[in-house]
Amino acid sequence: xxxxxxxxxxxxxxxxxxxxxxxxxxxxxxxxxxxxxxxxxxxxxxxxxxxxxxxxxxxxxxxxxxxxxxxxxxxxxxxxxxxxxxxxxxxxxxxxxxxxxxxxxxxxxxxxxxxxxxxxxxxxxxxxxxxxxxxxxxxxxxxxxxxxxxxxxxxxxxxxxxxxxxxxxxxxxxxxxxxxxxxxxxxxxxxxxxxxxxxxxxxxxxxxxxxxxxxxxxxxxxxxxxxxxxxxxxxxxxxxxxxxxxxxxxxxxxxxxxxxxxxxxxxxxxxxxxxxxxxxxxxxxxxxxxxxxxxxxxxxxxxxxxxxxxxxxxxxxxxxxxxxxxxxxxxxxxxxxxxxxxxxxxxxxxxxxxxxxxxxxxxxxxxxxx
Numbered sequence: 001x002x003x004x005x006x007x008x009x010x011x012x013x014x015x016x017x018x019x020x021x022x023x024x025x026x027x028x029x030x031x032x033x034x035x036x037x038x039x040x041x042x043x044x045x046x047x048x049x050x051x052x053x054x055x056x057x058x059x060x061x062x063x064x065x066x067x068x069x070x071x072x073x074x075x076x077x078x079x080x081x082x083x084x085x086x087x088x089x090x091x092x093x094x095x096x097x098x099x100x101x102x103x104x105x106x107x108x109x110x111x112x113x114x115x116x117x118x119x120x121x122x123x124x125x126x127x128x129x130x131x132x133x134x135x136x137x138x139x140x141x142x143x144x145x146x147x148x149x150x151x152x153x154x155x156x157x158x159x160x161x162x163x164x165x166x167x168x169x170x171x172x173x174x175x176x177x178x179x180x181x182x183x184x185x186x187x188x189x190x191x192x193x194x195x196x197x198x199x200x201x202x203x204x205x206x207x208x209x210x211x212x213x214x215x216x217x218x219x220x221x222x223x224x225x226x227x228x229x230x231x232x233x234x235x236x237x238x239x240x241x242x243x244x245x246x247x248x249x250x251x252x253x254x255x256x257x258x259x260x261x262x263x264x265x266x267x268x269x270x271x272x273x274x275x276x277x278x279x280x281x282x283x284x285x286x287x288x289x290x291x292x293x294x295x296x297x298x299x300x301x302x303x304x305x306x307x308x309x310x311x312x313x314x315x316x317x318x319x320x321x322x323x324x325x326x327x328x329x330x331x332x333x334x335x336x337x338x339x340x341x342x343x344x345x346x347x348x349x350x351x352x353x354x355x356x357x358x359x360x361x362x363x364x365x366x367x368x369x370x
Contacts, residue, residue: 005105006102006105006106006107007105008065008066008104008105009062009063009064009065010060010061010062010063010102011060011061011063011076011079011100011102011103011104012058012059012060012061012100012101012102012103013058013059013061013077013079013080013083013097013098013099013100013101013110014035014056014057014058014059014080014097014098014099014100014101014110014112015056015057015059015080015083015084015087015095015096015097015098016054016055016056016057016095016096016098016112017054017055017057017087017093017094017095017096018051018053018054018055018093018094018119018121018126019055019091019093019094019126019127019128019138020048020053020055020128020138021034021055021057021138021139021140022034022138022139022140023139023140023141024140024141025140025141025142025143025144027144027147028062029061029062029151030059030060030061030062030150030151031059031060032057032058032059032083032140032143033057033058033060033140034055034056034057034058034140035056035057035058037056048128049121049128050121051118051119051120051121052117052118052119053121056098057140058101059079059080059083061076061079063076063079063103065104066104073104074104075103076100076103077097077099077100077103080097080098080099080100081097081169082150082165083095083097083150084096084097084172085165085168085169085171085172086143086146086149086150086168087143087146088125088168088171088172088175089146089168089171089340089343089344090134090136090142090143090145090146090344091131091136091138091142092124092125092131092133092134092340093125093126093131093138094119094125094126094172094175094176095172096176098110098111098112099111119179120179120301120302122305122307123178123179123301123307123333124261124307124333124336124337125175125336131261131340132259132260132261132337133255133256133259133337133340133341133361134341134344134357134361135361136357145353145354145356145357146347146353146357148352148353148354149161149164149347149352149353152352156351157350157351157352159199160199160346160347160350160351160352161352163195163196163198163199163346164196164343164346164347164352166195167191167192167193167195167196167343167346168192168343170188170189170191170192170195171188171189171192171339171340171343173185173188174186174188174189174192174332174336174339175336178301178332178336179301179302182299182300182301182332183288183299185299185332186281186284186285186299186332186335187285187288189332189335189336189339190244190281190282190284190285190335191285192339192343193244193247193248193338193339193342194243194244196247196342196343196346197243197244197246197247197248198243199346199350200243200247202243202246241279241282241286244278244282245275245278245279245282247342248278248338248339248342249274249275249278251341251342251345251346251349252271252274252338252341252342254271255361255362256269256338256341257269257270257271257274260309261307261309261333261337262306262307262308262309262333262334263306263307264306264308264312266312267306267307267308267309267310267311267312268309268310269309269310269330269334269337269338276328277310277328277329277330277334278330278338279328280324280325280326280327280328280329281329281330281335283325283329284322284325284326284329287322287325298311298315298317298326299326299332301331301332301333304331304333307333308331308333308334309330309331309333309334309337310330310331310334311326311327311329311331313327314327315327344357
């Protein structure tokens with residue numbers, strides 16, 4: 001008997017998550033199944049509530065067959081990272097890509113060093129519980145809700161999809177590195193927000209506060225010279241920070257503020273001061289990037305045992321301006337929730353994915369199984 005050769009028109013990849021999933025999903029292009037652990041040879045199989053638990057998922061994707069006359073052999077490994085980004089945003093969980101299992105009929109060895117990594121399961125994106133926003137059951141069947149992002153190539157949504165992938169890379173980087181490098185993780189979340197904000201072209205008037213608008217009106221009333229000054233001053237009064245705040249504020253609705261993952265009410269994000277907190281978060285980004293000022297351990301997440309979205313009390317920091325920004329800004333936990341919510345809203349607004357996910361988010365229920 002001759003064994004069949006590996007198929008050359010599919011690519012297999014391995015990803016993992018510290019969370020726990022059930023089910024599987026398959027369509028005409030790809031299939032996701034959970035990889036089983038061989039209990040006969042494994043020394044120890046962690047329970048789902050342990051900090052070293054890992055759920056492995058095999059992805060099989062239909063890919064173009066490599067022709068013999070091809071000079072450069074195509075590498076489809078980026079598909080694995082794209083799945084990690086899409087699944088992380090959809091479920092609000094951390095996913096890691098371990099590499100190829102099979103490509104062009106050739107076997108590959110995936111890397112699984114992260115199987116020994118300890119994750120803080122108290123953090124919502126590492127836990128086995130559903131997220132409070134877009135409360136989607138941790139079932140692989142629900143990948144259908146975001147499958148258009150992965151393989152739907154519509155000319156009308158191409159730019160939006162590219163923006164999502166770019167922003168999503170920073171989002172997933174943030175939740176992967178936050179336990180070791182909280183400052184970098186916080187900066188990555190801000191960058192993700194900046195990227196989706198850059199997709200929209202806001203009129204100058206929409207980015208100005210009332211005092212700035214009054215200034216421009218006064219300039220216009222000064223005659224020809226005033227109008228010239230108006231043209232020069234108006235662009236300088238706006239920037240990416242204003243666009244960042246407007247984009248995020250447009251994404252956050254009453255449903256977002258009606259729920260929280262924080263234990264205590266006084267540590268939850270509120271609609272009342274959210275704009276001030278977003279400005280403070282962006283100010284921290286500017287201090288870090290342009291002035292090299294580090295906010296020390298106040299950016300860490302491992303001490304936030306109650307999922308605090310804001311800091312209650314005064315941080316002990318010598319730099320008073322930094323202290324003010326830290327106190328006013330959301331914590332990483334709060335900002336992560338904001339950015340994930342905004343990324344999903346972005347996909348809905350740009351019609352990359354169907355609004356079905358939005359309907360169930362407003363109802364406060366999980367997505368029913370088909």
